[in-house]
Amino acid sequence: MYRGYSLQTKRSGKSYHRGAAGSLVSKSDPSGVNLIMEKQRVALIGLGLMGEGMAARLLAAKFPLTIYNRNREKAAPFEKSGAVIAASPRDAAAHADVVLVIVSDDAASRAIWLGENGALAGAAPGSVLVDSSTLSVTWVKELAAAAVARQCELLDAPVLGSKPQAAAGELRFLVGGSAPALERSRPVLAVMGKEAIHLGPTGSGAMLKLINNFMCGVQAASLAEATALITRSDLDREKALGVLMSGAPASPLVKTLNTRASAGDFTPNFVLRLMAKDLKYAGEEGTQRHLKMQTAAAALAVFQQAIASGYGEMDFSAIVESVQKA
Numbered sequence: 661m662y663r664g665y666s667l668q669t670k671r672s673g674k675s676y677h678r679g680a681a682g683s684l685v686s687k688s689d690p691s692g693v694n695l696i697m698e699k700q701r702v703a704l705i706g707l708g709l710m711g712e713g714m715a716a717r718l719l720a721a722k723f724p725l726t727i728y729n730r731n732r733e734k735a736a737p738f739e740k741s742g743a744v745i746a747a748s749p750r751d752a753a754a755h756a757d758v759v760l761v762i763v764s765d766d767a768a769s770r771a772i773w774l775g776e777n778g779a780l781a782g783a784a785p786g787s788v789l790v791d792s793s794t795l796s797v798t799w800v801k802e803l804a805a806a807a808v809a810r811q812c813e814l815l816d817a818p819v820l821g822s823k824p825q826a827a828a829g830e831l832r833f834l835v836g837g838s839a840p841a842l843e844r845s846r847p848v849l850a851v852m853g854k855e856a857i858h859l860g861p862t863g864s865g866a867m868l869k870l871i872n873n874f875m876c877g878v879q880a881a882s883l884a885e886a887t888a889l890i891t892r893s894d895l896d897r898e899k900a901l902g903v904l905m906s907g908a909p910a911s912p913l914v915k916t917l918n919t920r921a922s923a924g925d926f927t928p929n930f931v932l933r934l935m936a937k938d939l940k941y942a943g944e945e946g947t948q949r950h951l952k953m954q955t956a957a958a959a960l961a962v963f964q965q966a967i968a969s970g971y972g973e974m975d976f977s978a979i980v981e982s983v984q985k986a
Contacts, residue, residue: 713826
């Protein structure tokens, strides 16, 4: 689980290993030699809304961290905090026991992992590769096969939560892949999240994440259309929304989206265009399984219109304003 050992000559009858938060945990050692097991070296690739918080958590927990980001300027603050900044994904992976990637979509993930300067080319045999991006199951399985060819193991481990949860270390990892690989990476995941749920073989994490986001997208689109219908009727908008927000339609997500939309605060926690991407991927997974994802298709049309109207880089709560102004 941990990278290596350093030996102390003093004999005390106990040995020690570093826990995920950097503490020393003792256990009996019949030889009487003190062992300190070093923390895993981590590569983090991608400093978007989620990656920044994850990097900060890893550095706070004293993990040796190498970072790669296409925009090197975004990595500069982390270099000052002790991270090594790599020139390429390959260079980042070459110095890691656990390689963690979190980027926007299949195309970005493919560009990071594959090619002469890709992370796979640099990953050492035996490394655990973790992709926490929200991806299609098809690409995840292709990537897993490429990892095996490099004598590595891939975990698809997308996250539940957004920017605030990443900063607070309260993400939930949805994990597909082998249980032993998860256990090897668990100390790293533990400092970034409150839970890592093993869902099954490769692709399981990716599939549930798409289902989760598909349901979120449908709720967001329905709130947007409901709010627009209220506005264009004779109803008092504030009173009507108050009734909805205290009744059965008011999931935690719907309440949060309504609060942000009412305040006109569309500072991104989760970018609108990425929700459209996830709805598209979910629909494609349904098609492959001979299932018509009709609500996903309807919600996707609403999000595509919002992107066409210039809301793509805003928080996805901006879908409410987009429909109102349509």
